[in-house]
Amino acid sequence: MKTFFSELFKKANSGFWPIVITLGFLIVGTISVYQSPRSLSAFLTLMLCPLLLYFMKINMKIKIFIGLLLIIVILPVLGIRNIFYLEVIFQMAVFAALALGLNIVIGMAGLLDLGYVAFYAVGAYTWAIFGSKQLSLLHSIPGAAPAGAEFTLSPTYFWLFLFLGVGLAALAGILLGLPVLRLRGDYLAIVTLGFGEVIRVLALNLDKPLNLTNGPQGITPIQRPPLPPEFIIGPIRTLLTPIVGRPPTDAEFYNVFFYFIALFIIMIAIMVATRLEDSRIGRAWTAIREDETAAIAMGIPLVRMKLAAFAAGASFAGAMGVLYSANRTFVSPETFSFLQSIGVLTMVILGGLGSIPGVIFGASAVVILNIQVLQNFSLYLSELRQSDAVIPIINFAWKDLSNQLDPAKYQKLVFGIILVLMMIFRPSGLIPAERRKRELVEEKE
Amino acid sequence: MSLLQTNNVVKRFGGLVAVNKMTFSVDEGHIVSIIGPNGAGKTTFFNSLTGIYKPEEGEILFKDHSLIGLRPDQVSARGISRTFQNIRLFGSMSVIENILVGMHIRLKQNALDALFRSKKFNEEEKDAEQKASALMEYVGLKNVGNELARNLPYGGQRRIEIARALAANPTLLLLDEPTAGMNPNETEDAIKLFRRIRDEKGITILLIEHDMRVVMGISEYISVMDYGEKIAEGTPQEIRKNQRVIEAYLGRDAASSKD
Ligand SMILES: Nc1ncnc2c1ncn2[C@@H]1O[C@H](COP(=O)(O)OP(=O)(O)OP(=O)(O)O)[C@@H](O)[C@H]1O
Ligand SMILES: [Mg+2]
Secondary structure, X not given: OHHHHHHHHHHHOOOOHHHHHHHHHHHHHHHHHHHOOOOHHHHHHHHHHHHHHHHOOOOHHHXXXXXXXXXXXXXXXXXXXXXXXXXXXXXXXXXXXXXXXXXXXXXXXXXXXXXXXXXXHHHHHHHHHHOOOHHHHOOOOOOOOOOOOOOOOOOOHHHHHHHHHHHHHHHHHHHHHHHHOOOOXXXXXXXXXXHHHHHHHHHHHOOOOOOOOOHHHOEOOOOOOOOXXXXXXXXXXXXXXXXXXXXXXXXXXXXXXHHHHHHHHHHHHHHHHHHHHOOHHHHHHHHHHHOHHHHHHOOOOHHHHHHHHHHHHHHHHHHHHHHHHHHHXXXXXXXXXXXXXXXXXXXHHHHXXXXXXXXXXXXXXXXXXXXXXXXXXXXXHHHHHHOOOEEOOOOEEHHHOOOOOOHHHOHHHHHHHHHHHHXXXXXXOOOOOOOOOOOOOOOOO | OEEEEEXXXXXXXXXXXXXXXXXXXXXXXXXEEEEOOOOOOHHHHHHHHOOOXXXXXXXXXXXXXXXXXXXXXXXXXXXXXEOOOOOOOXXXXXXXXXXXXXXXXXXXXXXXXXXXXXXXXXXXXXXXXXXXXXXXXXXXXXXXXXXXXXXXXXXXXXXXXXHHHHOOOOOEXXXXXXXXOOOHHHHHHHHHHHHHHXXXXXXEEEEEOOOHHHHHHHOOEEEEEEOOEEEEEEOHHHHHHOHHHHHHHHHHHHHOOOO
16 A cells, blocks of 8 residues: 555656646645635645645746745735635744744754743744833833823834844843753753743733733734835735735735745745754754764864754744734733643644754644634534534434534644654654755765 | 873762773874773773763873863864764764764854855865765775764774764874774774874874774783773783783683673
8 A cells, every 4th residue: 555655656756747736736726715715625725735846856946936926926815815824824934933943952952942932922022012002001000001102113113123033032042041051851841841931921920010011911002014115015906906806905915914024034944944954053953962972072062052052943933923923913921821832842743853844844734733624623513513413323413512522622632642643653753854965976996 | 292191080980989090191193002891990081081071080181281171072172082882973864964073173164154155164064075075985984975874784883983083183082992893804994994094194092992803903002901990001012911911801701701
């Protein structure tokens, strides 16, 4: 059976087949999403395209062309028809960046960090505090905002804070790194878990004596970066009107805008991760993961390299934190729970520890599973509940099904199942890490 | 003049004195062996030299500078490279990457060079790759550069470890039982390799070895350890005849049928 499939895959991945199959999925996917913007299967068909593009043997230039077509034209246009898709892709990009960052710490350097979401929080609160009215509310009681409070900074500062968020998160990474340098394995996991909670509890309680974080209620509204000027948006609006069937609104443009910012950041994150991996620093990280004693005996300064791993990993989360708070216009401590850290860890393990394409895939798969598949399943169940249908043999009426049984609430279960199954059946992930093959000029006899 | 000089080095583990007042020296350009029964403290002495253990007492001088208090990476930067008794490779990295890790201290690139793929970075990487290939060739590894290190047979892994240690351009190479587990042919090759490393690269070699053919065949000088102490030293001829050495070995042998 296994050989049958691999034979089939080999056949499908030679000659003109790859391009035919990929284009086929692209066209069928695009049309079906366009026709029925709410269908999950249509969206999944379209989402297979990036995967096919990655795996199929296609000329690199054609690959890039199809990829750009999908990213720059097809997805935004379809996204305006169903805003939800842009949200899905936005989340995919955010979590892919988080997974890439965590992958540096866990996957490459082998440092089990269970409090990774803390750095995401640092980024998010950085912009939340400065990009909202919070600074003029420092002395007021949380929740009782006086009228007429002003935004402290203009929204254009968002771009500056994107960098500041990266820097502050990296700094937080170093602060976490310093005390845990001597710890390994389980001990490291427990301390980092604690660190994650400390940051969350700080966010929860820093509403007194100075109201910095507004406590459990969180900070809102947070400003968004201004849309590009009218001379860019105008023509696009005219272009899109016939396709969408009406002129897109500013709110819809904002979704596309954030989608592009997220894509831009994720591209940079991928580039940074791949380039670091394939350099002296990346090799040092992997060496530390493989054998600390041997690594240090080879001249690798353990302290500096571990701190660098924590800082680099954290910086990815910092950037996405800033973006997230602007996108939601709201942050609260709840977002940065331990469960989020486990979620990102699940993505990394599902995709493959240490594997850059793997963790991106893992992040995308978990996001789709969480906010689409489970949601759809919930919807389906609640429809059944409202109908008169019964489960045949056991004669159980759907409407008697408990409301507790809402799959959308089963994130934790899903994370747990994924982690356990992966550990048993595929510990190296769905797209395992591979070492780069070098073309070596080895001398002949 | 001696390249490495230790004076009264003591390393204890709780009540156990694993290395006891070791005074010892290695002359530049020599191949020197440390031998001794199992548990004599040879590996512990190596670990004390390289900064993995901090000796409680004594002095370690390398090129007339003290190594006491230095971390292993700093010792390595001073020019001492080593291999391990139980092979310690970076198993899921490729063979060539293992050797590139050995070059860590020699490479000058920083994170920004790596991010922007500067000219300096690209040139350095290419050069490093070529040097690593040449080192593979030098230790007798062929066409395995892209294999994962853990997939190589035992003898091959020993060679990678030596290549990785050489990659740092050391002045002094410490080898901890480099021929353990090798068959006679491989051992023969290894002996030739050690000689070449010393003769061609001018690297001083200090090795721990159990195989007497190796020890007697290549060492200019031998030190014998037992219960953490140096009980004898001299040329191979002197050691062969030394009464204390024979006792240390035979005594152990008679008590517990060795190995
Ligand atoms: N980390 C450690 N903690 C406690 N005791 C140790 C440690 N390392 C070594 N020892 C003890 O120190 C003594 C010397 O060990 P060492 O490994 O240096 O011997 P060796 O001469 O290298 O022996 P072998 O020929 O078996 O490799 C032994 O009794 C050993 O049990
Ligand atoms: Mg030993």
